[in-house]
Amino acid sequence: MALRLRDFENLEKYKVNVENFPTTTSDEQAAVESNVERLFLSLGKKCALDRNLPKLLRNEHEKFLRQSLAYLSAGYTVIDASRTWMCYWILHALSLLEVQLSDTQLNSVVKFIEKCKHPGGGFGGGPGQLGHLATTYAAVNALCTIGTKVAYDTIDRNKLEEFLWSVRTPEGAFIMHRDGEVDIRGVYCALAVAHLTNIASSKLFEGTAEWIISCQTYEGGFAGAPGLEAHGGYTFCGIAALVLLDKAHLCDVKSLLRWVVNKQMKYEGGFQGRTNKLVDGCYSFWQAGIFPIISRILKDDNQEPDDLLFNRGALQEYILICCQYFDGGLIDKPGQYRDAYHTCYTLSGLSISQHTFTHEVYVLGSASNKLERTNPVFNICNHAVRKAILYFSDEQKVIEVKEIVENT
Secondary structure, eight states, rough: OEEOOOOOOOOGSSSSOOOOOOOHHHHHHHHHHHHHHHHHHHHHHHHOOOOSSSSOOOHHHHHHHHHHHOOOOOGGGGGGGHHHHHHHHHHHHHHTTTOOOEEEEEEOOOOOOOOOOTTTBBBOSTEEEEEEEEHHHHHHHHHHHHHHHHHHHTSOHHHHHHHHHBOOOOSSOBBBBHHHOOOOOOHHHHHHHHHHHOOOOTTTTHHHHHHTTTTTTTTTSBOOOOTTTOHHHHHHHHHHHHHHHGGGGGSHHHHHHHHHHHOOOOTOOOOBTTTTTOBOOHHHHHOOOOOOHHHHHHHTTOOOOSSSOOOHHHHHHHIISBBBBTSSSBBBSSSSSOOOHHHHHHHHHHHHHBBBOOOBOOOEEEGGGOOBBOOOTSSSBHHHHHHHHHOOOOOHHHHHHHHHHHHH
């Protein structure tokens, strides 16, 4: 089903109201809205003449991602500890675009990730670096996206389980690395890799659900740790982790839903990460990805909604009109520069907005804008999740996790 553009000229009422008391925050918001307005009005006129607009710049994005997989400029040295993340971001973005890499290219990535394994288990961000839950998650997701036997066998499941035990706290939370900080991201990363590789156990995650619940704030979202501010990325990690634990019913779902629906910006159409912050393309996944998870929870409680409960057309407008870099890659917001991180998560959000749990597809612009469906719990494509689960799991575990996949 095709989506229609909003009437941009009638969106004025949704712009920031400074109430005769401008602040730095309101000035920044007004500047973003001005940039967005210029793009909306310019493309809106073109769209009226061409129903195939706005257009996803597939070829340009593919070119940018392929180049990034082969070569990175000297400016990327600042993220040397995130090289496994780069592998995941690029591979997942390409899989959403349904781009097939050669066996030679894929094997090259596998050999690199192999070098990032830590003797104590898990993966570092680069060769010789400390094992870290976040980069372990990135590495496992990248290997599962590749989905070959050599990729799967790169994961030492015994060592991975030892690593997870070594970063587990007595309360059931997880520190990001040995002697590191406790963080809800660590809990999610641990659960995600444990489920994909079939090493999850009730003993390993004893008390984990209760710790996650302690991170839900008065606002309804989840914080990185108890007592902190609710945040989009942390909230995704919290609710996705609860689903993997089959304990989502323990959280305040209504409060969570109220919080997340209010994070979609009424004028821009994209999402902000926290209250009173600017729109950001990456939250197209971190926030929008929460909705199919909530829909699954409500379905289990016989309250299945008819739709994903956010304005999918508005999100697609923001992504396609405001977040595409002319030479490939996607961005945070107009005026920013492209990078693999925002390309991955903005495309992931576009996929979320196009696909529903009823398997209907809603696409703004040309039908060629349609992306592969990502799994909202793991954020790798559904076929990659199923294939990994079948490779690593015994029959009963396949049935249990298959339900998670199919119901989201």
